[in-house]
Structures are given as C-alpha cells and as structure tokens.
Amino acid sequence: MTEGLPILKLHAEATLPTRAHADDAGLDLYALEGVTLEPGAGAHVKTGIAIELPAGHVGLIADRSSLARRGLTTLGGVIDAGYRGEIGVVIWNVSRTAQSLQRGDRVGQLLVVPVRTPAVLQVAELNDSARGTGGFGSTGR
Template identity: 50%
Template sequence: MTAAPLRVHRLDARAVLPRRARDGDFGYDLCALEAVELAPGARAQVRTGIAIALPPGHAGLVLPRSGLAARHGIALVNAPGLIDEGYRGEVQVLLLNTDRDEGYAIAAGDRIAQLVLVEPATPEVEEVDALDATARGAGGFGSTGYG
C-alpha cells in the first residue's frame, strides 16, 4: 500500500523542500530560509519558507538535529514541535543556543531540524472514578532509583 504524499507548498522561491538524507531515514530535513545569528543563550523563530499538507490521519513532529545539538548546543525550545493535520501556515522552527559562550550562525539553506510524520492514536476521553492498579503505580520522577 502506497502512503499518501506529504504535499509541500513553497511560500518563497528560496525555500528548500524537505528531504530525507538516506533511504530508510524517517526524518525529513527542514532548512532555514534566511540567515540567523544565535547569540549564546538566545532563541529564534526560524522560517523555512514552506507550508505542508500532512497525509490524512497524520501529525508532524519537529525534532532537533543530533549533530547540531552535540557539536554546537543547538536545541529546540519546544521539542518536539507538533504540527496538526489541519495546519496550513508556514513551518517555523524554534531554535535555542544552549552554549553559554559561543554564538552560532545559521546560513540560508542550512538543515536546522527534522520533520517526522506519525499516526497518533486519538481515542475518546472517558472519565473514570479510579484507574487500574499497576506495579509502578504513581511512581514518577526518580522512582526507579537510577539517575
């Protein structure tokens, strides 16, 4: 069965269309439309110059690029960013420079994030008087005793 296409509308002639670097990759690279300077600790809303129409029943997750994070401390402010199926505006990426000493320059066309398509479950919400018991129970942050 062939998947429905990810339809992309270029809002600016300079925009780079999303692409997967290799066969088998799930993430589509998102590229900056314009140059941006990220001072140490600064954040920026970076335009991609594209709008998308996700396949029916899908959502898009905007995720950080591991190389940018590892080498330069560039993260996403709201990782992952969520794109709902009905959104038709410009895809923008909220970048954060976590480095305290070094700025980072983004050039037009640089790969700044990746887009992963998912088929989320959307069951009806049902209010109940109590939840089923589990071995974990309400144990949360630090409950396993590790890290």
C-alpha cells in the first residue's frame, strides 16, 4: 500500500505536484506565477502549496532536466519535516540569455528521502580511512 503525502493548496491557482510516470522518483513542482530571469539572476518561485513530510524524512528540491538544458538550476533545496510553510523553488539562470517561466510551468522536482539525524559527538581524533584527507581532485581526473 502506498502512503500518501498530505498537501495543502494555499492558493486556488496552485497546481498539485505530479509524477509523469508511476515509478518516477520526484514529484514535479509547478510555478504559481510567471517570472523572467536575466542572465546571472535568481528568483524565488512560489508553488502555492505546503506539505507535511513524514517524520524521519527530508524533502529535496532537485533540477528538472528540461530546465537544466536551458541553463536554469535550483539552489538550496532542503525542506525539513517540521516545515509547514509554502514551498518555494530558488532558480538561478546560469545561461547567457534571459529565460522566462510561465504560471503552471514545472520548476523543480521534490524528492522525499529518509534521513538520519545523529547527535553531534565531539572526538579528539577520527578513525583512519583509505581516503584520508584527500579532497577536491585527489583521485585524479
């Protein structure tokens, strides 16, 4: 049996999230209003909905490939389980041309993912690992 995700429409014009296919990981999120993003500019795009995530889960807002192809990317997409406000999608235009989004356009996808929340434990040192402190570019190209 599939669990439901409680969703509240905050605006009559809002579109509920959808999946194009039953086995898609993400729920498509829709713009409540249109916006034009100049090159190098960002916008907070409202969806007109609020959600009630299950305890022990996080909502992650991810790019849609159709927007990424146009140079539009999402930023800062973490929704905590206790958040009950309007879902917004921060979109940044990294292309060289202005990009427009219309009301009702799909602007991101919501992934509902289980999350662990361990307590912070300060230690004097960390255990060794095969990788060690190797970071950016340490494994080659």
